[in-house]
Amino acid sequence: MENGAAKPVIVAIDGPSGTGKSSTSKAVAAQLGLSYLDTGAQYRAITWWMVTSGIDIEDPTAIAAVAGKPEIISGTDPAGPTITVDGTDVSGPIRTQEVTSKVSAVSAVPEVRARITELQRSLATSAERGIVVEGRDIGTTVLPDADLKIFLTASPEARAARRSGELKGADVNATREALIKRDAADSSRKTSPLAKADDAVEVDTTELTLTQVIECVVTLVEEKRTAK
Ligand SMILES: Nc1ncnc2c1ncn2[C@@H]1O[C@H](COP(=O)(O)OP(=O)(O)O)[C@@H](O)[C@H]1O
Ligand SMILES: Nc1ccn([C@H]2C[C@H](O)[C@@H](COP(=O)(O)OP(=O)(O)O)O2)c(=O)n1
Numbered sequence: 452m453e454n455g456a457a458k459p460v461i462v463a464i465d466g467p468s469g470t471g472k473s474s475t476s477k478a479v480a481a482q483l484g485l486s487y488l489d490t491g492a493q494y495r496a497i498t499w500w501m502v503t504s505g506i507d508i509e510d511p512t513a514i515a516a517v518a519g520k521p522e523i524i525s526g527t528d529p530a531g532p533t534i535t536v537d538g539t540d541v542s543g544p545i546r547t548q549e550v551t552s553k554v555s556a557v558s559a560v561p562e563v564r565a566r567i568t569e570l571q572r573s574l575a576t577s578a579e580r581g582i583v584v585e586g587r588d589i590g591t592t593v594l595p596d597a598d599l600k601i602f603l604t605a606s607p608e609a610r611a612a613r614r615s616g617e618l619k620g621a622d623v624n625a626t627r628e629a630l631i632k633r634d635a636a637d638s639s640r641k642t643s644p645l646a647k648a649d650d651a652v653e654v655d656t657t658e659l660t661l662t663q664v665i666e667c668v669v670t671l672v673e674e675k676r677t678a679k
Contacts, residue, residue: 458679460485460581461596462672463589466603467634467645469610471656471664475603476585478665480529483672486578487529490586490593493567494558495545496523500536501557508553515562523567527574527582552629555636564642568593587637590648599675600651601668607631609657 462485464476473489480487498508500521507513526533534542544550557563571593575582584593590600605613611627637645647653652671656664 457580457676459578460598460672460676460679461575461578461594462581462583462668463594463597463600463648463651464583464585464603464668465587465590465601465645465647465651467610467637468630469614470603470605471613471661472585472603474661475664475668476583477529477532478661479668479672480583482665482669484580485529486527486574486580486582487532488525488527488571488574488582488584489532489534490567490571490584490589491554492532492534492542492545493523493525493570494563495550495554496534496536496541497521497563497567498550498554498557499541499545502549502553508556511556511560514557514560518560518562518566523570525570525574527578529583551633555633555640559636559640559642561642564588568643587645588643590651591646592643595648598679599671600648601671602647602651602653603664604653604655605657 462479464472466472476489477487497518501508501514501517504517506517521536524535533540534545571584575584575594586593590597590602607627607630610630611623614630615621615623615626634645654664654667
């Protein structure tokens with residue numbers, strides 16, 4: 452950059468589950484000195500709160516009525532992202548099967564999305580050097596003016612193999628079916644569904660290593676920064 456500090460750069464990374472959004476976003480943010488936000492963790496956190504508060508997940512009106520109650524705070528350091536609900540560290544509990552199976556229903560409720568979207572925009576605006584934000588609707592809805600939008604894809608087989616590797620030997624077929632079901636729910640909801648923005652760069656990661664995906668995204672960010 453010619454004149455002093457670089458302008459903040461906003462990067463949106465969207466895509467279905469298991470395409471590499473979290474791993475890629477964290478690494479790109481760390482390499483480029485940017486903040487990092489996992490918006491899926493925020494939807495998981497509000498889902499965890501609904502479950503532990505005894506809210507009926509099948510009842511969107513009940514969910515909407517309390518969507519403003521929990522205080523959700525995300526720490527955006529890519530070297531150690533954090534998430535708390537009313538002061539409790541929920542980084543472990545938000546990854547349980549129970550939360551995973553209920554998060555699509557909770558995140559489809561418009562009042563939940565409005566609440567979480569506001570938090571996301573506020574974090575993006577306050578990131579001094581810029582931020583990598585990953586999710587499902589970042590390029591289309593949350594940050595439509597992002598400097599760079601990436602849409603990651605991969606075959607259901609590759610995504611299931613990656614996820615069952617993480618879940619230590621979980622059945623690949625069952626994992627694949629669960630992923631497909633969640634993607635279908637996330638893509639078909641009325642309010643800001645999982646979708647590729649028209650101006651997003653699509654990267655199919657099926658045959659790429661994580662290192663290759665990271666290099667590809669870092670190069671695209673650097674090109675945008677130079678052009679700014
Ligand atoms: N290109 C890749 N090749 C192989 N494994 C990958 C690749 N990208 C990510 N992974 C692995 O797949 C799993 C899911 O990745 P993650 O970044 O959590 O995906 P997402 O955030 O899209 O759900 C992780 O264990 C990660 O290390
Ligand atoms: N921007 C976002 C991010 C996630 N969600 C919802 C839909 C997803 O199924 C869940 C969980 O997202 P998360 O990124 O943690 O899921 P995976 O790690 O890919 O399994 O949250 C959303 O509706 N909008």
